[in-house]
Amino acid sequence: MSDGTPPEPQPPRPTSASTEAKTVLQLLKMTTELFTRHRVEAPRLEAELLLAHVLGCERIQLYVRFDQPLGDAEVAAFRELVKRRGRHEPVQYILGRREFWSLDLAVREGVLIPRPETECLVEEALAHLRAHPDARRVGDVGTGSGAIAIALAKEVPAIEVWAGDIAEVPLAVAAENVVRHGLAERVHVVAADLLAGLAHAAGGPFAVVVSNPPYIADAAYATLEPHVKREPELALRGGADGLDLVRRLASELAQGLAEGGALFVEIDADQGERAIALMAPRFAEVRVRKDYAGRDRVLVATGFRG
Numbered sequence: 001m002s003d004g005t006p007p008e009p010q011p012p013r014p015t016s017a018s019t020e021a022k023t024v025l026q027l028l029k030m031t032t033e034l035f036t037r038h039r040v041e042a043p044r045l046e047a048e049l050l051l052a053h054v055l056g057c058e059r060i061q062l063y064v065r066f067d068q069p070l071g072d073a074e075v076a077a078f079r080e081l082v083k084r085r086g087r088h089e090p091v092q093y094i095l096g097r098r099e100f101w102s103l104d105l106a107v108r109e110g111v112l113i114p115r116p117e118t119e120c121l122v123e124e125a126l127a128h129l130r131a132h133p134d135a136r137r138v139g140d141v142g143t144g145s146g147a148i149a150i151a152l153a154k155e156v157p158a159i160e161v162w163a164g165d166i167a168e169v170p171l172a173v174a175a176e177n178v179v180r181h182g183l184a185e186r187v188h189v190v191a192a193d194l195l196a197g198l199a200h201a202a203g204g205p206f207a208v209v210v211s212n213p214p215y216i217a218d219a220a221y222a223t224l225e226p227h228v229k230r231e232p233e234l235a236l237r238g239g240a241d242g243l244d245l246v247r248r249l250a251s252e253l254a255q256g257l258a259e260g261g262a263l264f265v266e267i268d269a270d271q272g273e274r275a276i277a278l279m280a281p282r283f284a285e286v287r288v289r290k291d292y293a294g295r296d297r298v299l300v301a302t303g304f305r306g
């Protein structure tokens with residue numbers, strides 16, 4: 001009897017001598033159909049990303065190579081990647097990279113894959129940093145791959161960023177990404193527990209604190225797609241209502257944020273009001289920025305009262 005789990009995917013096979021070699025376009029079509037059956041979110045796009053990876057070219061270049069036949073070794077390598085995706089491994093882990101803020105970042109199992117909506121937090125923090133040239137010390141709490149810290153440091157050459165995490169893989173990946181983007185002198189990756197730990201490691205409080213903490217509530221976590229659950233629980237789960245880490249951030253503000261400072265925290269779509277209630281008594285101004293899908297996404301708090 002079926003347990004409801006789709007059968008192991010059977011990706012394209014290498015051609016035998018008697019059959020015609022498969023072309024780029026044929027492989028893309030076959031794989032798109034397979035991924036569609038396995039409910040992969042963006043079947044054609046992911047098929048293209050994997051095939052481009054195998055052929056060592058950009059995805060866009062596949063379009064001028066549609067009729068190119070592939071050798072058996074290439075088909076076999078592609079088949080392996082398709083199998084991994086079929087077993088719910090996120091495509092970004094398979095490729096080992098993810099684009100964020102137009103920056104190429106290394107990612108691998110054990111680190112959160114940066115999401116496009118986090119760019120809204122970068123936009124808000126950037127606007128603040130540009131409007132406040134005296135705000136130069138920035139703390140990124142739960143840096144993961146280093147995405148936010150690196151984007152901000154690239155955009156504002158005058159800032160110094162301390163990027164903290166408590167998990168081993170994110171710390172290693174963030175350090176790798178910082179070096180890859182030539183920012184080792186201004187972005188310091190440090191092992192630190194939340195905000196108080198990060199400020200202690202940095203030798204004092206920050207003018208700006210940014211954070212995309214784990215914020216998924218327990219009930220919502222249970223419903224996540226299997227490929228999302230391949231990412232670390234520590235990066236996703238925020239307790240019963242998702243706000244455990246945001247509450248801890250609020251309780252550590254006195255140690256981590258300088259008077260007059262600003263805080264930018266990514267939140268889940270239904271957490272806006274509660275996040276505002278948590279932070280409002282401590283700041284001159286508190287608001288929520290929506291993402292491009294119109295959902296509450298970033299808590300923006302300025303004028304820390306100390």
Ligand SMILES: C[S@@+](CC[C@H](N)C(=O)[O-])C[C@H]1O[C@@H](n2cnc3c(N)ncnc32)[C@H](O)[C@@H]1O
Nearest residue numbers: 112114142143144165166167193194212214235
């Ligand atoms: C949602 S991920 C964000 C990663 C990255 N900032 C981004 O936006 O892509 C949350 C990160 O917080 C880290 N984390 C969880 N608890 C932490 C704690 N107590 N102190 C520091 N980092 C923590 C996790 O290891 C994970 O890397």
